[in-house]
Amino acid sequence: MKVAWAGSREAFQVSDRMAKLVANDPVFEKFSKPMLGRKELFKNTLRKAAYAWKLINDLRLTEEEAKWLRHYIDEPNYTDLHWEMFVPAIEGQGTKEQKKKWLPLAQTMQIIGTYAQTELGHGSNVQGLETTATFDRQTDEFVMHSPTLTSSKWWPGGMAKVATHAIVYARLIIDGLFHGVHGFIVQLRSLEDHSPLPGLTLGDIGMKFGHGTYNTMDNGVLRFDHVRIPRNQMLMRVSQVTKEGKYAQSDVPRQLLYGTMVSVRQTIVADASKALSRAVCIATRYSVVRRQFGSRNGGPETQVIDYKTQQSRLFPLLASAYAFRFVGEWLKSLYIDVKQRLEANDFSTLPETHACTAGLKALTTAATADGIEECRKLCGGHGYLISSGLPELFAFYVPACSYEGENVVMMLQVARFLVKTVSNLGYKQPVGTAAYLGRVTPLLQNNCAVQTAEDWLNPDAILEAFEARAARMVIGCGERLAMFENPEEGFAELSIDLVEASLAHCQLITVSVFIQKLNHEIPGNGVKRSLEVLCYVYALFLLHKHQGDFLATGYLTPKQASLANEQLRTLYSKVRPNAIAFVDSFNHMDHYLCSVLGRYDGNVYPKLYEAAWKDPLNDSDIVDGIQQYVQPILKQKLHYAKL
Ligand SMILES: CC/C=C\C/C=C\C/C=C\C/C=C\C/C=C\C/C=C/C(=O)SCCNC(=O)CCNC(=O)[C@H](O)C(C)(C)COP(=O)(O)OP(=O)(O)OC[C@H]1O[C@@H](n2cnc3c(N)ncnc32)[C@H](O)[C@@H]1OP(=O)(O)O
Numbered sequence: 001m002k003v004a005w006a007g008s009r010e011a012f013q014v015s016d017r018m019a020k021l022v023a024n025d026p027v028f029e030k031f032s033k034p035m036l037g038r039k040e041l042f043k044n045t046l047r048k049a050a051y052a053w054k055l056i057n058d059l060r061l062t063e064e065e066a067k068w069l070r071h072y073i074d075e076p077n078y079t080d081l082h083w084e085m086f087v088p089a090i091e092g093q094g095t096k097e098q099k100k101k102w103l104p105l106a107q108t109m110q111i112i113g114t115y116a117q118t119e120l121g122h123g124s125n126v127q128g129l130e131t132t133a134t135f136d137r138q139t140d141e142f143v144m145h146s147p148t149l150t151s152s153k154w155w156p157g158g159m160a161k162v163a164t165h166a167i168v169y170a171r172l173i174i175d176g177l178f179h180g181v182h183g184f185i186v187q188l189r190s191l192e193d194h195s196p197l198p199g200l201t202l203g204d205i206g207m208k209f210g211h212g213t214y215n216t217m218d219n220g221v222l223r224f225d226h227v228r229i230p231r232n233q234m235l236m237r238v239s240q241v242t243k244e245g246k247y248a249q250s251d252v253p254r255q256l257l258y259g260t261m262v263s264v265r266q267t268i269v270a271d272a273s274k275a276l277s278r279a280v281c282i283a284t285r286y287s288v289v290r291r292q293f294g295s296r297n298g299g300p301e302t303q304v305i306d307y308k309t310q311q312s313r314l315f316p317l318l319a320s321a322y323a324f325r326f327v328g329e330w331l332k333s334l335y336i337d338v339k340q341r342l343e344a345n346d347f348s349t350l351p352e353t354h355a356c357t358a359g360l361k362a363l364t365t366a367a368t369a370d371g372i373e374e375c376r377k378l379c380g381g382h383g384y385l386i387s388s389g390l391p392e393l394f395a396f397y398v399p400a401c402s403y404e405g406e407n408v409v410m411m412l413q414v415a416r417f418l419v420k421t422v423s424n425l426g427y428k429q430p431v432g433t434a435a436y437l438g439r440v441t442p443l444l445q446n447n448c449a450v451q452t453a454e455d456w457l458n459p460d461a462i463l464e465a466f467e468a469r470a471a472r473m474v475i476g477c478g479e480r481l482a483m484f485e486n487p488e489e490g491f492a493e494l495s496i497d498l499v500e501a502s503l504a505h506c507q508l509i510t511v512s513v514f515i516q517k518l519n520h521e522i523p524g525n526g527v528k529r530s531l532e533v534l535c536y537v538y539a540l541f542l543l544h545k546h547q548g549d550f551l552a553t554g555y556l557t558p559k560q561a562s563l564a565n566e567q568l569r570t571l572y573s574k575v576r577p578n579a580i581a582f583v584d585s586f587n588h589m590d591h592y593l594c595s596v597l598g599r600y601d602g603n604v605y606p607k608l609y610e611a612a613w614k615d616p617l618n619d620s621d622i623v624d625g626i627q628q629y630v631q632p633i634l635k636q637k638l639h640y641a642k643l
């Protein structure tokens with residue numbers, strides 16, 4: 001199962017080796033992080049990042065190994081933006097000459113970059129950005145300027161204190177004409193003494209949610225006061241500006257300017273299963289250790305994992321972690337394919353890839369963030385302790401619902417893709433993830449054939465149910481949209497339904513990828529059978545949760561919906577014996593989990609007790625402030641004692 005989770009034996013070995021490297025090195029200790037002040041926390045992160053870079057070079061780690069190393073160090077920092085956004089932006093949007101100049105500098109970290117798109121006034125609406133890049137023909141330069149307070153760049157990670165360069169998105173202006181938003185490589189700091197270059201105002205935007213997690217990142221603010229950069233620092237794969245000031249667009253579609261976001265959204269989907277599996281591992285192990293009620297004749301109480309209600313909250317999350325792992329793997333292969341096509345100037349699959357990355361990013365991050373919080377509740381009161389590992393994990397993870405495309409905004413992008421697909425149905429056969437929309441007639445006409453709970457243990461029945469629900473919701477939206485004279489008005493009016501239809505479409509993708517995975521790639525019958533159980537849990541849990549959709553579209557009868565729920569209860573009993581094996585298969589080490597409740601050895605209570613004594617408040621019996629503020633209250637003698 002560890003191999004099935006990792007994707008291959010080699011992938012398992014690489015990640016396992018890197019997990020151990022990090023866990024066994026005292027530099028990467030992280031348990032004390034929540035006790036540090038912001039400055040100490042930040043310096044500590046800089047120290048770890050520098051040491052990691054040294055390890056990467058000394059040990060000659062591959063790109064894959066380096067990614068795992070950074071992952072297991074488990075502290076967001078400037079290198080995330082450098083490797084995941086700055087470098088890919090140059091790779092995807094730079095010309096050959098630009099790549100030749102900038103990539104070697106970035107790949108050896110002689111320069112450190114960030115991705116400066118969002119502003120104080122605009123994040124989702126990229127076309128609304130206000131920073132200007134005005135071409136000056138006399139000097140062959142662009143003048144970068146922040147004309148308003150709301151045009152201040154706001155959020156870019158690593159920008160406040162570390163990055164030497166940024167890809168800055170700004171409105172291109174030539175001779176007073178606006179030519180859309182483009183990316184520019186801008187140097188921010190001196191490579192000699194790290195001071196901000198003239199004309200730039202740079203700073204940190206302030207503390208963020210949760211203490212010891214995201215505050216390791218220096219998210220920054222940046223303002224330009226007429227800063228000049230050479231013309232050849234505009235990323236020019238998509239559009240070019242000549243030294244005469246002529247604006248030209250190559251036959252590469254404009255959407256490629258958004259290519260870095262497609263790449264990162266794909267990574268975010270791949271990472272969702274890491275965060276969810278971490279929370280599920282903690283909650284499952286603790287649910288086996290924790291006992292409440294049910295003691296008979298002085299025997300042990302019931303392990304809380306044996307309560308059906310606990311199973312009904314925990315096991316769908318376990319199944320979701322596996323579903324997200326597989327859909328992340330699938331999305332990566334889709335992305336690699338589109339990347340190769342884009343390099344060969346084939347842009348045909350870009351719209352579908354954009355819809356898949358946007359929609360799955362929204363689906364997986366929302367479910368993961370909610371899932372982590374559910375796992376915290378599944379651990380009862382102790383889940384609220386920092387030492388459970390869950391509050392910090394939640395604080396670290398929850399911004400994923402907003403960054404890289406706010407989730408609702410992303411679902412509306414999926415909706416645009418679906419509406420377009422439906423409106424083209426007469427003359428363009430949908431393919432890939434939308435192929436089912438080419439079979440609307442049977443999907444709209446045939447209803448579910450399930451008659452017994454057992455009938456639900458059938459991948460075809462499940463797939464058809466999810467296809468019919470999505471098709472009926474999408475087509476229904478299409479029909480209602482057609483009644484509006486102005487399609488944009490209609491889209492806005494129906495946006496709630498469109499987001500729901502997009503979710504149904506994305507859930508269909510996750511369910512069908514899970515089923516495909518079982519059909520083709522699982523080594524070993526035992527592993528396969530166990531994963532089949534999780535696949536059914538995932539699908540039937542979604543069906544139960546969204547049964548309103550399945551009933552309202554008329555595909556299911558109430559009886560069939562209740563049979564699905566009956567089957568789900570049976571499936572939970574099948575998951576229970578393997579629950580610990582399922583979570584051990586994630587191969588998460590104690591160092592990575594950073595959780596007393598999720599310890600591999602289950603030695604929870606003594607370690608919880610021990611961890612409590614490490615709190616700085618327990619350094620002495622009488623702490624600072626008691627004499628000054630508590631003793632006087634105790635000693636005062638008031639007449640009206642009842643105040
Ligand atoms: C670096 C992080 C790496 C990994 C994270 C993983 C795990 C976490 C680990 C560590 C975490 C630590 C640190 C990193 C954390 C966070 C970093 C965060 C970075 C950022 O947030 S960067 C800023 C991201 N900003 C956004 O995502 C903005 C969202 N808005 C948009 O994308 C667009 O503006 C929007 C909403 C799509 C609308 O665009 P617009 O108004 O310009 O146009 P249209 O709607 O008219 O669309 C035009 C046309 O283009 C199509 N399209 C839109 N986007 C794309 C795209 N990306 N690719 C391809 N095509 C696209 C759209 O569908 C339309 O097509 P049509 O004309 O209809 O055919």
Ligand SMILES: Cc1cc2nc3c(=O)[nH]c(=O)nc-3n(C[C@H](O)[C@H](O)[C@H](O)COP(=O)(O)OP(=O)(O)OC[C@H]3O[C@@H](n4cnc5c(N)ncnc54)[C@H](O)[C@@H]3O)c2cc1C
Nearest residue numbers: 115116117118123124155156157399402403404405406408
């Ligand atoms: C931790 C973190 C790290 C970040 N790192 C970076 C970075 O490195 N570089 C960078 O450039 N940016 C970064 N960002 C910014 C991030 O990309 C934006 O915050 C994100 O894209 C969301 O945009 P917004 O803040 O403008 O949200 P808004 O769009 O203002 O969202 C507010 C609300 O409005 C709703 N809404 C907006 N538009 C619509 C619509 N059309 N229809 C319906 N509802 C709508 C949303 O659903 C949401 O509920 C980061 C953000 C965070 C939280």
